[in-house]
Amino acid sequence: MPGRLSRTDVQAALEDLKNRTLCSMGTEFARLIYLASTRDYNTGRYYHDGLAFQFSEEAAGKALAEAHAEVFRDIALGSLENLVDQLQLYLHSVGADPGETLRAWDKLEPYRVAIPVDSDALTAALFSANVKLALAIVEFRQRSHHRQDPQSA
Amino acid sequence: MSGALPFFAIGLLLIVVLVVWILRSRVENRSPLESRQDDDKSIASFHVDALPQRLTDRIFGSEDWDFVSAQETAGLRRLFLQQRTAVALAWIRAVRANATKLIHAHLTATRTSSQLEPLVELRVGADYLLFMMLCQLIALAIWLRGPIHLGRLTRYTDALSERLHELIVRAFPAELSSENNNRESYTTD
Numbered sequence: 001m002p003g004r005l006s007r008t009d010v011q012a013a014l015e016d017l018k019n020r021t022l023c024s025m026g027t028e029f030a031r032l033i034y035l036a037s038t039r040d041y042n043t044g045r046y047y048h049d050g051l052a053f054q055f056s057e058e059a060a061g062k063a064l065a066e067a068h069a070e071v072f073r074d075i076a077l078g079s080l081e082n083l084v085d086q087l088q089l090y091l092h093s094v095g096a097d098p099g100e101t102l103r104a105w106d107k108l109e110p111y112r113v114a115i116p117v118d119s120d121a122l123t124a125a126l127f128s129a130n131v132k133l134a135l136a137i138v139e140f141r142q143r144s145h146h147r148q149d150p151q152s153a
Numbered sequence: 154m155s156g157a158l159p160f161f162a163i164g165l166l167l168i169v170v171l172v173v174w175i176l177r178s179r180v181e182n183r184s185p186l187e188s189r190q191d192d193d194k195s196i197a198s199f200h201v202d203a204l205p206q207r208l209t210d211r212i213f214g215s216e217d218w219d220f221v222s223a224q225e226t227a228g229l230r231r232l233f234l235q236q237r238t239a240v241a242l243a244w245i246r247a248v249r250a251n252a253t254k255l256i257h258a259h260l261t262a263t264r265t266s267s268q269l270e271p272l273v274e275l276r277v278g279a280d281y282l283l284f285m286m287l288c289q290l291i292a293l294a295i296w297l298r299g300p301i302h303l304g305r306l307t308r309y310t311d312a313l314s315e316r317l318h319e320l321i322v323r324a325f326p327a328e329l330s331s332e333n334n335n336r337e338s339y340t341t342d
Contacts, residue, residue: 132236
């Protein structure tokens with residue numbers, strides 16, 4: 001029912017989301033991409049069928065938005081070294097050729113859609129700058145790895 | 154030089170009194186409706202978004218720079234400085250915009266206040282001036298040598314901004330302050 005959303009419902013939905021879905025993902029970066037993907041880019045609303053069925057659509061939406069903001073803040077304000085490690089793991093986990101994924105990420109900048117709508121402009125700018133740097137570092141590591149071991153290419 | 158100091162202080166005080174008198178005479182000439190609308194506008198914009206300390210420390214800290222330096226490529230170091238400089242300059246713009254918003258809200262409030270304290274106004278003015286000068290200094294330092302190792306200066310700027318905020322909130326006329334609280338509680342409902 002609209003307007004009957006309680007903090008307890010949202011908290012319960014958030015706990016459920018963390019314990020059942022997010023904890024199975026290896027890295028914070030994977031969680032960020034997943035949470036951003038539950039958002040409708042036209043309306044900015046978050047959807048999760050299972051969570052909405054168990055709680056309510058409103059509670060599920062709010063829990064997803066809160067989890068997204070929390071994960072984003074942790075990544076954006078965390079160290080660059082941590083981001084590089086996470087990005088490297090994430091790019092290897094997507095299944096495609098890491099070199100191809102790197103090039104696509106560099107050109108299309110899909111990480112920009114991972115920014116929550118309510119995040120402040122400065123944190124968003126720091127996040128984008130850090131991902132750009134992390135991509136360059138991962139690419140550099142990959143190139144030096146290939147130089148040392150040409151057969152792995 | 155030290156003999157001229159009292160005259161300088163008196164001169165500054167006279168300027169403040171003159172500015173306050175001009176502002177108040179302008180307010181008295183406005184219609185009550187016009188005055189009311191302006192107050193509402195200033196109160197609505199009074200909410201100042203303080204930037205988290207963690208964000209400031211990340212932008213101006215040396216941890217990320219140490220990590221990039223260890224990668225041993227000039228290209229990465231260059232890219233890091235280029236990216237971080239842009240973010241650091243955006244930080245300067247954000248803190249400056251926050252302070253300006255605060256001062257505008259304060260000026261709007263003082264125009265209608267009947268209990269002005271010239272000494273407090275003088276302190277607010279001096280703090281604001283010092284804050285703006287610090288921002289210029291940080292911007293210059295960023296342009297000259299990048300944003301790394303400016304942590305102490307930015308923390309001081311943050312503290313000064315906080316002091317300015319406290320000073321203004323304390324000097325804020327009670328009736329506007331309570332109106333501001335009402336408005337905030339209304340919007341957060």
